[in-house]
Amino acid sequence: xxxAAEARTVHPRSRxxxxxxxxxLFPTYDxxxxxxxxxxxxxxxxxxxxxxxxxxxxxxxxPWPTFGVNVVGAFLLGYxxxxxxxxxPTSAYKRPFLGTGLCGALxxxxxxxxxxxxxxxxxxxxxxxxxxxxxxVLGFLAVLVATAIVRRVRVVA
Numbered sequence: 001x002x003x004a005a006e007a008r009t010v011h012p013r014s015r016x017x018x019x020x021x022x023x024x025l026f027p028t029y030d031x032x033x034x035x036x037x038x039x040x041x042x043x044x045x046x047x048x049x050x051x052x053x054x055x056x057x058x059x060x061x062x063p064w065p066t067f068g069v070n071v072v073g074a075f076l077l078g079y080x081x082x083x084x085x086x087x088x089p090t091s092a093y094k095r096p097f098l099g100t101g102l103c104g105a106l107x108x109x110x111x112x113x114x115x116x117x118x119x120x121x122x123x124x125x126x127x128x129x130x131x132x133x134x135x136x137v138l139g140f141l142a143v144l145v146a147t148a149i150v151r152r153v154r155v156v157a
Contacts, residue, residue: 036093040101044073048106059122063115066108067135073107074139078146087150 048069057063080098084091112135119128 030092032093033096036097037101037104040097040099040103041105042101044102044105044107048108057115059115059118060124060127062127062131063111066111066115067131070107070112070135071138071142073103075142075146076106077103078143079150082147082150 051069052065055065057065077099080103081095084095084098088094112132116128116132119125119131
């Protein structure tokens, strides 16, 4: 009985035991933010599928559709994030729509992995290495260029 009384914590400024708010086992989400991500994801995924349908790529050739959407998506992500962060008023839903939704669905790391796996299976070692390196390097350069463009543009008010 005494141990139970000692286990209760008493807030220094109150006269009774502290009661912590109940802890939820499930995270709560902003439904509008989820809707923004979902909507942007639809646009990005449809754009990627549309580009992928234009050109069929085999294991012995450069996968231009995936490469193109990944570099363009990296550029757009760098542009949107920098512009939203540094130039525009704060918005709770533009960044999830454009960054997580649109650019997240437009770009595709998993397809790059599948294409690299097919190249390696076909023993196209040089093609696989070049594709992996070019995807990472040009994606990073696209983010740098987009960020530089946003930061150099003067806003006239």
